[in-house]
Structures are given as structure tokens and as C-alpha cells.
Amino acid sequence: MINFQYVQATDVADAVRQTDGDPRARFVAGGTNLIDLMKMEVEQPTRVIDITRLPLRQVEPTPSGGLRIGALVPNTDLAYHPLVEERYPVLSSAIMAGASQQLRNMASTGGNLLQRTRCAYFYDVATPCNKRTPGTGCSAIEGLNRGHAILGTSQACIAVHPSDMCVAMMMLDATVHVTGPTGDRVVPFADFHRLPGDAPQRDTNLNPGEIITAVELPPKGFASHHTYLKIRDRLSYAFALVAIAAGLDLDGDTIKEGRFALGGIAHKPWRDPKAEAVLRGQPANAATFTRAADVLLRDARGYKYNTFKIDLARRCIVRALGQAARATPQSQSHKKIA
Amino acid sequence: MAGYIGTSQSRIDGVKKVTGAAKYAAEFNAPGLAYGSIVASTIAKGRIVHIDTSGAKRVPSVIDVITHQNRPSMADNDKAYKDDVAPLGSPFRPLYDNRVMFNGQPIALVVAETSEVARDAASRIRVEYTEEPHVTNLFQQLDATISVPQPTNPSEAVFTPPSARGTPEQALASAAVRHEGTYYVPIENHNAMELFTATAVYEPGGKLTVYNKTQGVQNVQRYVCGVFGMKPEDVRVLSPFMGGGFGSGLRPNFEVVLAVQAALALRRPVRVVLTRPQMYALGYRPAMLQRIAIGANSGGTLDAITHDVITVTSQNETFFRQETGWSALLYKSANATYAHRLARLDRPTSSDQRAPGAATAVYALECAMDELAVALKIDPLDLRMRCYSDRDQIRDRPYSSKALRECYAQGAAAFGWDKRNPAPRSMRDDGDLVGWGMATGVWDATQMPITVRIALSAIGHAEVACATSDIGTGTYTIMAQVAADSLGIPLENVSIKLGDSALPPSPVEGGSWIAASVSNGIATTAAAIRENLLQIAKTMPNTPLANVGPDDVALAGGDLVSRLDATRAVAIVDVMQHGGIDRIAQEKTTSPVQDEDRAHNTHSATFAEVKVDExxxxxxxxxxVSAVAAGRILNTKTAASQILGSVVWGIGMALQEETLIDHRFGRVMNANIAEYHVPVNADVYDIKVIFVDEPDDSNPLGVKGLGEIGLVGVAAAIANAVYHATGKRVRDLPITLDKVIGVA
Incomplete structure (x- = not known):
């Protein structure tokens, strides 16, 4: 543990100002990840800025027909929001696939984007970890890596991003609205999280002092053909081995547009335009889905304990796209796989 | 004597538990209470060269930092550290010297005015080590195993492998059908809900009252006296409630030593609560690697069993159980041989965990029997029936009772086993592969010496006192039920005192023996009270009980009444008035009847259905469906809860549980209950518990105990169901999905 300064921010500008350029300042909203990490001495903030009073709790339709989600909207409220359930059911489903009811009640939308990896070495300060302490080495590459990445890894880090919600947002082409010392900007979801490269300590492309204010969903929600399929080591309250958010736009049996993003296999929600291109104009069947899976996984690489994930991911892609095509999305309460 | 025994009774302490009135070890306060936070080693083996405590001591409100260099005086011989259930060897001594014997070992205790400050300061302690090479991987020690020590007395002999019988090698070689397999169960931690805690209250004059999470308050009392050279009258240990033990609280754990060290050093009350990760530095179910071979003749009865196991223990102690005792006991086979070797690891000493030995070894036996049934092309249940033995196969003696046949029959009927298609991958439901598996369970029915005090008042209230623990199983409630029936008073007129070392002696609560021990203990003491009343009653003028013998009276409805003639009765209140007393107290010790000519066991049959996404x-x-034969069931509600909990545990053992160690660091890497998986609600579907009738005369109440039997065989039934569903045999637990993926 470490002593830190606790301050409350009154509005977004105040929150940004209070970071004061300090890279060890942290915003706290639900606290469902940050507080754990502080107890484990992984996060050692100098200043914790409480942003729970900021006016970022609205879910509002946008003029273009999309949806703007305030950064402080709790996961539970978002999952059960009528407009989300109606227009973006894959997002509701992804949120309900994650964590537990108690955690979802506390966790915020913005905080969910900033969840840190569950790699056991990252969490244990007694072991080397480049993400926690750059330059100390990656314990997972030669260690217990059953839950680790098969795509986009580096010599420095093979950790995975743990969020379910982000996988659906990635599939939906969401954008992240950010305010910082130099003003506002909008970051495409695909550019928000980073691959580890040689700087695994950086999970995202947020700059120091920047705060997430909202996530915006474009109009297209794939409400009729979608699914969120999460495979894990027990039937609830476990992080994904492989998860997939899928959406199809069908003309009869022909795919006009197909999208799918995967969780649990990379340092960021993983989406591949080349794999989605395989779907376009093709019949919605297992052969098509398998070809798309093979493209997405073409560079997949397994480590000692996680090679099975390559095969599992391929099977999940085929199954999930099939669920979406049949309009039988995976239920998150009934655990039989649709 | 009937009324409450055998009925469904809610816990008498249930309201206290759900309202928070039941106080656990971390909830007892004392003026001036200080808080200890443990600093744990980050290496697996070596020496502490230097501990820099200056950063911790600079934190305001830190009182002291206790290390091996400034701890209070402690005993210097192993004997002093041997608790009642210690294995052979040299027990770990917390903060004794600079040696590090396992990763996560406590090496310092920071004591502060608040728990937050203590924890903060603990993170500021810097330790320098000299490291030594360590081994924490069983598979690296396979060439260096040792055989379990030869027993030096009968109590040790119950833990050594059964003797061989016949000529197993030849029988195996000539068997018509053989199955051989290697099965593996990883290290599993207990993960009880309540964290281990000790609140040591230093009293003026140097006496200690210690509130400790433990399955044996008197064991802890003797241990503290041994380690710190104190007198029994100066140490009182209390554990009125316990949030799950499962064997992890049989031995005193290091938190009690640390709390007492600090309390003695500082002469003030100190509380030490382990963090969840620190719980993984305690005892654990030893990993078991086992090779089992069974040979059968074409008629489907066994000719030979060989069962060799390797389990793990620490470098300093030699923990083992009679792992092969169950495979030796259960099935008829003229030829058999058993072996048990140990691998020493640089880890804490392994320990008892729910059905120790049986849960792991019967898993292998029952999977092997399933594989043999497949090889023989007969139904797995049919194979068990053909190999059924009415005699204990180790010592060739009858059982006091064995209603396993009824377990098979009632369990199979409730499950619908007769509709099973024997071919793997043959059954489906809505696209899923369906598998049905079954397994047998066996555990001990043991009774231990115990002392119970009862004080009965003239107006019919009873206080029942015994130092036993209620580790969450419902001991309070069954004690009250037995006392109410024995004394003929309403349940709500009984108050139970337990979990206090000052109460009459009890063994540790483990081995499923407390229900039988304490219930018969209560009956004995109640009988003494009845006799006492009768003696007084006989002196009353015109007494109707003049010629009635002590076995011919009962206590019922506030009267002392003849069993032969209910009109002959006197009111207890009148008896006491005549005797000039307002209460009668008796304290009696009850020991099991020596009955070595018969085996005493509980049995079960588990039937499981799995659905597998192909x-x-x-x-x-x-x-x-779990059908259990465990003698007389005292309380059908708490008993069923025990079995339900066991089945859930078995689901975890089969599919989820594994303590993951990074052997480079010798360190547990999933030391929390988010990453160490046990079943959540979503993993648990329909569970049906059946208790079959099993009259038993081993003790007056016919009680056997059932805290452990419900687990034995569950993992095997599920593993066998997974095979039946998928056609794939997985012989190493847990059966995670990567082991069966791709069966399509």
C-alpha cells in the first residue's frame, strides 16, 4: 500500500486539471479494478481523483441515430437500458457475460475500457512483469500462460485484455470520446487499446491527463443477427478463454456485412478487416465462417499452456457466426451453448 | 427417546448467523486491540540475510515489527510444536529463525494501531535473502521419492498401506481382462470462506484468551502452551463459530503463533487476520499421482488390484494418510498389493482436506472400475455389484452395517440408470452429448472419546457443554436435538456451549467423527442425570418409582417416568425440590465400544449426468443423485446440506480445482478465489440427496457421521460421465474444456 492524496473533481475540466500532468494520478469511478490493484501494490497512485460526481451518467440517442453513453454509466444500467437492449443487444449480452452482478453494479463504462490484464504475474509484485515494472521481463512467456494471448504478442508481454464489454464495442465500431489538457478528441475503438510491443506498460493510447467522457455507438447495431459467446473455465464469474462478439447483416442467406471481434486472445479486443472481408457476399454457412476464422487466426501462436486457444478460437468463431446467422444469440443466463 | 432426532431442523444458530450476532474470531474486540499484518517470504528456500524494518517503523501508529530477531522466547524442541494431529517430523516454527522453507512463509509481523496502517507498513519492509535451489514440482521429484515410514504403533498403522494379499502380479498377468491407468489429482487448497484469524487478548498477569478459527480449541491451547511454555490454566482458546474448516483448521496455523507472539511481546491484545493470498501458505490437499491396475476374469469379478500412489509433503514433516486403504477395502479381490511413496517439496506441509486420501484415491479406483467395465462390456453398476463384498477386504471382517446395495438400488432408480445406453457418445439432448457416470464412495464411521457436561434445571432448561467445534456443519443443532430427546424437553430449552477450551474435553472436529462422538456423549451424560434423579426420586415418600431400575426410566415432558408403566411418574421439579436442589449437573466421558471384529464405514453411490458441447x-x-448410507441421520436438513455441499465440491474437484504453482519461483500464482476456481451457482444444477436406511449398533444412537462421505466418488462419477458423453478418457484432474475439445 502507499499513501495517496484523495481529491474530488467537480466537472470534467476540473478532473483533467487535477491530474496536473502527474503520470501517477488516477481517476476512480467504480473502483472495481483500481482498488484491488492498489491493495496488491500494483497500482501506486500519488493522487486518486474521484470522478463519481461528474455529469457523465446519461445514455442518449445521437442526432445521427447512434447512442452516446456517458463514461460513468454503470455496467448494469447500460446492459438493461431499453435502447441498448433494443438496438444493441450484443452489448447487453457482452456486459452480462462479465464479472458478477455486484461488480457490474459498481463498474463504470469508462472504467471498463481501462481494466487491466488479469495476468497473475502482473498482479504479483514478487514476480517479474514488464507491464507492471518495465524492463524486469515477462514471467508468462515461459510460465503459467494458459490464459494468455495468441495474437499480437511481443517479446515483452503476452497478456490479454480482460473486458467483455469492449469486445462488443469493438465489433460495433464504437468511438471513445476523450477530454484532455489540450482539448477534446474522438478515438476509434480500434485505436484505443494498444498491442504490447516494447511498451506493455501502456494499455491504451490515452495521453497523460486525458479522461474518457463517453463512448458513442454508430447507428448500426446488428439487432437481428448477433451474438456474444464467451467460453471460460466455469459457467460464470471467470475471465474468457475465448470470447466473441458477432454481427451479421444478411440478405437471405447471403452476408452483406459481417463483423466479429474476439476477446481473451490478445492485448486488445481483436478484430481483423481481412477476416471480415471473407464474409462479404458469401453464403452464411460453416464453410464461409471457417475460412474467415482461418484468416483471423493466420498468425496465431500458442505458448506452452494456451495452444488450445487457437483451435478453440476457430471453433468459437464458426459457432458464434452460426448463432448470429440463425438469430439464436447465446443466452447469458441459460448456459447451454446455442 | 424420540422427537427431534431424525427430523428436519433448521440450525438453532441460524438466526445468529444471518443477523451477524454470531461472532467469529476476527470480531472479538478488547480495549487497546492492536492489529498485526504479516510479511511473507517471496522465495521458496533460503536464508534471511537482513530485514530492514526502518521504513515500516517510521509509519505513524506502528507499534512494533516482530521478526525472528526480536520475537519472544519460544520452545527449542520439536516436541513442543507437535499438536494433537501433527504428522511425523519437525513442525514449522513461525518467526523462529532466519530459515525460509516455503514461498509465502511469514517472516515478520507488523503491529499497528489500525489494520490499515499495519498493512501499509508491512509493504515497506525490505528483505534480503540468500536463495537456495528449491523443488516444488512433484514431477521433478519422481526419482527421489521415499516410502512412507513403517508404523511404530497401532495409531500410525492406520495410515500405512494395507498388506498385500495373494499373488497379485501373477493374477494380473493371467487375468482375462486388465485395465491399467495413471491418474493425477493436483494440489488443492481448502478455500474456506472465513479467513484464518487469531485475536490474542493479553490479560493482566500474563494470561491469554485467544479467539481463533480452529477445529480444535484444546489442540490450540495445548500447542500454545507448548510453544510458549505457558500453563494450561493461563491459556484459554475460543472458537464459537467457524466459517468452514474442511480440515484446514485441524492443526494450529501460524496466525495463532504470530498473534500470541505479539500479544506477549507488547502485553496488549493483538489480532492477526490472514489475507486471502496468505491462506495459500497453509496446508493443502497433497497432489496424488497414482498407478492402478485391475485384472478381472471374464465373469466380471476381480482377480487382482495393484494400487501405487505418490503424494507430496514438505521437507520438514511427513504427512500421509492411508491413501490406498479405500481401494483395498471396497471390492472383493483375492490378490492385491498397495504402495505409497512420498515426494518432498519445498512447500508447507500438506494436510487433511475433506475425505483425505479417499477423495483422491477412490477417484482413481472408481475411474479404473469404469474403464474395466468398458473393457468387460458390462454395465459399470453391474460390475460393482459383481465385485460387492460384505466383508472388509483388508482385514476380512464383517461390517457393522453396509447398506451400499441399497445406495446403488435407490440411487439408480432415482437417476433412471436403467435407461442408459452403454455406448459412449450415444446419448444426446438438443445437440449436446449426454454422459451418465457413477461411482462408489466409502469413508470411515469413527467414534472418539469425548466428555460432555449437562446441567438440567428444575424448570426443564438444559445447558450442554463440550469443547468440540461446530465448523459450520450444524453441530450446535444436532447436539440440541439429542439433548432435547434425551432429557425429554423442548429443543428451545436447550442451550449449547462449545468451542471453548475451558469446556469438557473433545477431540478435534474432523474425520466425520464428531456427530457420533458428541451425540452418544450427550446420551451418556443425560443417562447419568436420569439416574441421579431416580436416586433422589426413590427417596421421596410414596414414590411410584421405588422398584424401577435405571434403564427403565425416561425423561419426558418434565417428568421422570417408568418406561414400563407410564402412570408411574414424578415431576422433575418435585424430585429436585425433594432433594433440595434446583439443578443437576453431570459430566461424563464416553468412549467408543471396542469392536475390532467389525469394520465401521459409511458408503455412497453417486450418479452424475453431464452435458457436453461437442x-x-x-x-x-x-x-x-447421491445416495448415502451413514447410519442414523440425526437431522435430515443439516445432513442433506452436508451432502449437497460435498457434491458441489466434487463438481469443482472434477472440473475446476487446481492450485497453480510457478515452479521457477515455487510460488502459488492463483492465490485468490477469483482465479482458483470453485463452482459458482451457474455450475450447479439439480442435486438429489437420498439417505438409505442403515440400522447400526456400533453405538447406542446408531450414528456414523457424514461430513466427508458425500465427496468420495463424486469426481469419479463426473469423470466417468464425461467419458460416456465424449468417448474421451481424461485421467488428470481437473477436466478443463481443453482436455475434451475436439472430440467431434
Whole structure:
């Protein structure tokens, strides 16, 4: 543990100002990840800025027909929001696939984007970890890596991003609205999280002092053909081995547009335009889905304990796209796989 | 004597528990209470060269930092550290010297005015070590195993492998059908809900009252006296409630030593609560690697069993149980041989965990029997019936009772086993592969010497006192039920005192023996009270009980009444008035009747249905039927809860549980209950519990105990169901989906 300064921010500008350029300042909203990490001495903030009073709790339709989600909207409220359930059911489903009811009640939308990896070495300060302490080495590459990445890894880090919600947002082409010392900007979801490269300590492309204010969903929600399929080591309250958010736009049996993003296999929600291109104009069947899976996984690489994930991911892609095509999305309460 | 025994009774302490009135070890306060936070080693083996405590001591409100360099005086011989259930060897001594014997070992205790400050300061302690090479991987020690020590007395002999019989090698070689397999169960931690805690209250004059999470308050009392050279009258240990033990609280754990060290050093009350990760530095179910071979003749009866196991222990102690005792006991086989070797690891000493030995070894036996049934092309249940033995196969003696046949029959009927298609991958439901598996369970029915005090008042209130623990199983409630029936008073007129070392002696609560021990203990003491009343009653003028013998009276409805003639009765209040007393107290010790000519066991049959997604390997345990033969059931509600909990545990053992160690660091890497998986509600579907009738005369009440039997065989039934569903045999637990994916 470490002593830190606790301050409350009154509005977004105040929150940004209070970071004061300090890279060890942290915003706290639900606290469902940050507080754990502080107890484990992984996060050692100098200043914790409480942003729970900021006016970022609205879910509002946008003029273009999309949806703007305030950064402080709790996961539970978002999952059960009528407009989300109606227009973006894959997002509701992804949120309900994650964590537990108690955690979802506390966790915020913005905080969910900033969840840190569950790699056991990252969490244990007694072991080397480049993400926690750059330059100390990656314990997972030669260690217990059953839950680790098969795509986009580096010599420095093979950790995975743990969020379910982000996988659906990635599939939906969401954008992240950010305010910082130099003003506002909008970051495409695909550019928000980073691959580890040689700087695994950086999970995202947020700059120091920047705060997430909202996530915006474009109009297209794939409400009729979608699914969120999460495979894990027990039937609830476990992080994904492989998860997939899928959406199809069908003309009869022909795919006009197909999208799918995967969780649990990379340092960021993983989406591949080349794999989605395989779907376009093709019949919605297992052969098509398998070809798309093979493209997405073409560079997949397994480590000692996680090679099975390559095969599992391929099977999940085929199954999930099939669920979406049949309009039988995976239920998150009934655990039989649709 | 009937009324409450055998009925469904809610816990008498249930309201206290759900309202928070039941106080656990971390909830007892004392003026001036200080808080200890443990600093744990980050290496697996070596020496502490230097501990820099200056950063911790600079934190305001830190009182002291206790290390091996400034701890209070402690005993210097192993004997002093041997608790009642210590294994052979040299027990770990917390903060004794600079040696590090396992990763996560406590090496310092920071004591502060608040727990937050203590924890903060603990993070500021810097330690320098000299490291030594360590081994924490069983598979690296396979060439260096040792055989379990030869027993030096009968109590040790119960833990050594059964003697061989016949000529197993030849029988195996000539068997018509053989199955051989290697099965593996990893290290599993207990993960009880309540964290281990000790609140040591230093009293003026140097006496200690210690509130400790433990399954044996008197064991802890003797241990503290041994370690710190104190007198029994100066140490009182209390554990009125316990949030789950499962064997992890049989031995005193290091938190009690640390709390007492600090309390003695500082002469003030100190509380030490382990963090969840620190719980993984305690005892654990030893990993078991086992090779089992069974040979059968074409008629489907066994000719030979060989069962060799390797388990793990620490470098300093030699913990083992009679792992092969169950495979030796259960099935008829003229030829058999058993072996047990140990691998020493640089880890804490392994320990008892729910059905120790049986849960792991019967898992292998029952999977092997399933594989043999497949080889023989006969139904797995049919194979068990053909190999059924009415005699204990180790010592060739009858059982006091064995209603396993009824377990098979009633369990199979409730499950619908007769509708099973024997071919693997033959049954489906809505696209899922369906598998049905079954297994047998066996455990001990043991009774231990115990002392119970009862004080009965003239107006019919009873206080029942015994130092036993209620580790969450419902001991309070069954004690009250037995006392109420024995004394003929309403349940709500009974108050129970337990979990206090000052109460009459009890063994540790373990081995499923407390229900039988304490219930018969209560009956004995109640009989003494009855006799006492009768003696007084006989002196009353015109007494109607003049010629009635002590066995011919009962206590019922506030009267002392003849069993032969209910009109001959006197009111207890009148008896006491005549005797000039307002209460009668008796304290009696009850020991089990020596009955070595018969075996005493509980049995079970578990039937499990799994549904497996053929493409993705996701396994759901859709249905479990557990039929249990455990003598007389004292309370059908708390008993069923024990079995339900066991089945849930078995689901975890089969599919989820594994303590993951990074052997480079010798360190547990999933030391929390988010990453160490046990079943959540979503993993648990329909579970049906059946208790079959099993009259038993081993003790007056016919009680056997059932805290452990419900677990034995569950993992095997599920593993066998997974095979039946998928056609794939997985012999190493847990059966995670990667082991069955791709069966399509």
C-alpha cells in the first residue's frame, strides 16, 4: 500500500486539471479494478481523483441515430437500458457475460475500457512483469500462460485484455470520446487499446491527463443477427478463454456485412478487416465462417499452456457466426451453448 | 427417546448467523486491540540475510515489527510444536529463525494501531535473502521419492498401506481382462470462506484468551502452551463459530503463533487476520499421482488390484494418510498389493482436506472400475455389484452395517440408470452429448472419546457443554436435538456451549467423527442425570418409582417416568425440590465400544449426468443423485446440506480445482478465489440427496457421521460421465474444456 492524496473533481475540466500532468494520478469511478490493484501494490497512485460526481451518467440517442453513453454509466444500467437492449443487444449480452452482478453494479463504462490484464504475474509484485515494472521481463512467456494471448504478442508481454464489454464495442465500431489538457478528441475503438510491443506498460493510447467522457455507438447495431459467446473455465464469474462478439447483416442467406471481434486472445479486443472481408457476399454457412476464422487466426501462436486457444478460437468463431446467422444469440443466463 | 432426532431442523444458530450476532474470531474486540499484518517470504528456500524494518517503523501508529530477531522466547524442541494431529517430523516454527522453507512463509509481523496502517507498513519492509535451489514440482521429484515410514504403533498403522494379499502380479498377468491407468489429482487448497484469524487478548498477569478459527480449541491451547511454555490454566482458546474448516483448521496455523507472539511481546491484545493470498501458505490437499491396475476374469469379478500412489509433503514433516486403504477395502479381490511413496517439496506441509486420501484415491479406483467395465462390456453398476463384498477386504471382517446395495438400488432408480445406453457418445439432448457416470464412495464411521457436561434445571432448561467445534456443519443443532430427546424437553430449552477450551474435553472436529462422538456423549451424560434423579426420586415418600431400575426410566415432558408403566411418574421439579436442589449437573466421558471384529464405514453411490458441447468442450453437470448410507441421520436438513455441499465440491474437484504453482519461483500464482476456481451457482444444477436406511449398533444412537462421505466418488462419477458423453478418457484432474475439445 502507499499513501495517496484523495481529491474530488467537480466537472470534467476540473478532473483533467487535477491530474496536473502527474503520470501517477488516477481517476476512480467504480473502483472495481483500481482498488484491488492498489491493495496488491500494483497500482501506486500519488493522487486518486474521484470522478463519481461528474455529469457523465446519461445514455442518449445521437442526432445521427447512434447512442452516446456517458463514461460513468454503470455496467448494469447500460446492459438493461431499453435502447441498448433494443438496438444493441450484443452489448447487453457482452456486459452480462462479465464479472458478477455486484461488480457490474459498481463498474463504470469508462472504467471498463481501462481494466487491466488479469495476468497473475502482473498482479504479483514478487514476480517479474514488464507491464507492471518495465524492463524486469515477462514471467508468462515461459510460465503459467494458459490464459494468455495468441495474437499480437511481443517479446515483452503476452497478456490479454480482460473486458467483455469492449469486445462488443469493438465489433460495433464504437468511438471513445476523450477530454484532455489540450482539448477534446474522438478515438476509434480500434485505436484505443494498444498491442504490447516494447511498451506493455501502456494499455491504451490515452495521453497523460486525458479522461474518457463517453463512448458513442454508430447507428448500426446488428439487432437481428448477433451474438456474444464467451467460453471460460466455469459457467460464470471467470475471465474468457475465448470470447466473441458477432454481427451479421444478411440478405437471405447471403452476408452483406459481417463483423466479429474476439476477446481473451490478445492485448486488445481483436478484430481483423481481412477476416471480415471473407464474409462479404458469401453464403452464411460453416464453410464461409471457417475460412474467415482461418484468416483471423493466420498468425496465431500458442505458448506452452494456451495452444488450445487457437483451435478453440476457430471453433468459437464458426459457432458464434452460426448463432448470429440463425438469430439464436447465446443466452447469458441459460448456459447451454446455442 | 424420540422427537427431534431424525427430523428436519433448521440450525438453532441460524438466526445468529444471518443477523451477524454470531461472532467469529476476527470480531472479538478488547480495549487497546492492536492489529498485526504479516510479511511473507517471496522465495521458496533460503536464508534471511537482513530485514530492514526502518521504513515500516517510521509509519505513524506502528507499534512494533516482530521478526525472528526480536520475537519472544519460544520452545527449542520439536516436541513442543507437535499438536494433537501433527504428522511425523519437525513442525514449522513461525518467526523462529532466519530459515525460509516455503514461498509465502511469514517472516515478520507488523503491529499497528489500525489494520490499515499495519498493512501499509508491512509493504515497506525490505528483505534480503540468500536463495537456495528449491523443488516444488512433484514431477521433478519422481526419482527421489521415499516410502512412507513403517508404523511404530497401532495409531500410525492406520495410515500405512494395507498388506498385500495373494499373488497379485501373477493374477494380473493371467487375468482375462486388465485395465491399467495413471491418474493425477493436483494440489488443492481448502478455500474456506472465513479467513484464518487469531485475536490474542493479553490479560493482566500474563494470561491469554485467544479467539481463533480452529477445529480444535484444546489442540490450540495445548500447542500454545507448548510453544510458549505457558500453563494450561493461563491459556484459554475460543472458537464459537467457524466459517468452514474442511480440515484446514485441524492443526494450529501460524496466525495463532504470530498473534500470541505479539500479544506477549507488547502485553496488549493483538489480532492477526490472514489475507486471502496468505491462506495459500497453509496446508493443502497433497497432489496424488497414482498407478492402478485391475485384472478381472471374464465373469466380471476381480482377480487382482495393484494400487501405487505418490503424494507430496514438505521437507520438514511427513504427512500421509492411508491413501490406498479405500481401494483395498471396497471390492472383493483375492490378490492385491498397495504402495505409497512420498515426494518432498519445498512447500508447507500438506494436510487433511475433506475425505483425505479417499477423495483422491477412490477417484482413481472408481475411474479404473469404469474403464474395466468398458473393457468387460458390462454395465459399470453391474460390475460393482459383481465385485460387492460384505466383508472388509483388508482385514476380512464383517461390517457393522453396509447398506451400499441399497445406495446403488435407490440411487439408480432415482437417476433412471436403467435407461442408459452403454455406448459412449450415444446419448444426446438438443445437440449436446449426454454422459451418465457413477461411482462408489466409502469413508470411515469413527467414534472418539469425548466428555460432555449437562446441567438440567428444575424448570426443564438444559445447558450442554463440550469443547468440540461446530465448523459450520450444524453441530450446535444436532447436539440440541439429542439433548432435547434425551432429557425429554423442548429443543428451545436447550442451550449449547462449545468451542471453548475451558469446556469438557473433545477431540478435534474432523474425520466425520464428531456427530457420533458428541451425540452418544450427550446420551451418556443425560443417562447419568436420569439416574441421579431416580436416586433422589426413590427417596421421596410414596414414590411410584421405588422398584424401577435405571434403564427403565425416561425423561419426558418434565417428568421422570417408568418406561414400563407410564402412570408411574414424578415431576422433575418435585424430585429436585425433594432433594433440595434446583439443578443437576453431570459430566461424563464416553468412549467408543471396542469392536475390532467389525469394520465401521459409511458408503455412497453417486450418479452424475453431464452435458457436453461437442464442438467447444464445455461441460455442464446437469444432474447428480447421491445416495448415502451413514447410519442414523440425526437431522435430515443439516445432513442433506452436508451432502449437497460435498457434491458441489466434487463438481469443482472434477472440473475446476487446481492450485497453480510457478515452479521457477515455487510460488502459488492463483492465490485468490477469483482465479482458483470453485463452482459458482451457474455450475450447479439439480442435486438429489437420498439417505438409505442403515440400522447400526456400533453405538447406542446408531450414528456414523457424514461430513466427508458425500465427496468420495463424486469426481469419479463426473469423470466417468464425461467419458460416456465424449468417448474421451481424461485421467488428470481437473477436466478443463481443453482436455475434451475436439472430440467431434
Amino acid at each position: 464442438q467447444l468442450g464445455v461441460i455442464r453437470v446437469a444432474r447428480v
